[in-house]
Amino acid sequence: MIEHIQVVPDKCRACRRCEVACIAAHHGMSFKEAMKHRDVLVSRVQVVKAEGFKTTVRCHQCDPAPCCNVCPTGALQQEKDGRITMRVQFCVACKMCIAVCPYGTISLDTIGMPDLSGDDAETIAQRARREVAVRCDMCRAWREENGKKITACMEACPVRALSMVEPDGTVVEAPQPEKKPVAEAKEAPKETAPE
CATH class of the missing domain: 3.30.70.20 (Alpha-Beta Plaits)
Known part of the structure; x- marks a missing residue:
């Protein structure tokens, strides 16, 4: 078996973040820059949408x-x-x-x-x-250069629809995305217990 990416189509939202991350990784740019140029540059993963069905496709x-x-x-x-x-x-x-x-x-x-x-x-x-x-080259150069264990598309997927299957059959999933700090909520007035 060869290292490859598997997809859970039911999780995919067709947000295209995987495509943008692929462009960024293979063209040496930030995610924000890749967003600006995604109509000009080619992604090695494509999002496919049909009625009631969404998924990504890449080299198998x-x-x-x-x-x-x-x-x-x-x-x-x-x-x-x-x-x-x-x-x-x-x-x-x-x-x-x-x-x-x-x-x-x-x-x-x-x-x-x-x-x-x-x-x-x-x-x-x-x-x-x-x-x-x-x-899709499994982001080998990008992973090596950045010390990553997962591909750029896996890292960018907000719903963790992508996972990597290693040659021995081990499935590697992307870690849970880090939540951005929420602005501190205003403290609600404390209720005092009746005496």
């Missing part, structure tokens, strides 16, 4: 992975332990992985420096932008 970490088997350049590879890795330098955005993914969880994203400032002056890094296939 298949073993064997059809996306890796069809990739003509070897950009997507499945390691011996089952993990799927993406070597963006080899991706030619042919969309074959998108076509074979049984869950529809691979998208194209543009790498390079986005022009989020609105200026017309384009830098070399912005001109070098290109499309590559992206899929």
Whole structure:
């Protein structure tokens, strides 16, 4: 078994916080910045809503992975332990992985420096932008960099609809969200007991 995320659809509110957290984690920005740019940047998790049904979808970490088997350049590879890795330098955005993914969880994203400032002056890094296939990578780099045990989407979910299943079958749930301190309530007048 490969480490993967499972969803409890009955808990999901379709608030899209998981999508914003994914953008923030993969583009090195704060949650607030990601909110501003969520229409421009690609999330690796998508919220799906239908009548009476809400859930999130992401890479199911298949073993064997059809996306890796069809990739003509070897950009997507499945390691011996089952993990799927993406070597963006080899991706030619042919969309074959998108076509074979049984869950529809691979998208194209543009790498390079986005022009989020609105200026017309384009830098070399912005001109070098290109499309590559992206899929849920279980936030491996983000988790390592930030010392986290759970993914960004799990951390952001206010109803704890997401949990991680480790290779040994252990289910890791997100901790209860910390409650924000409530402003001190005005003290009610104390009642005195009759003498």
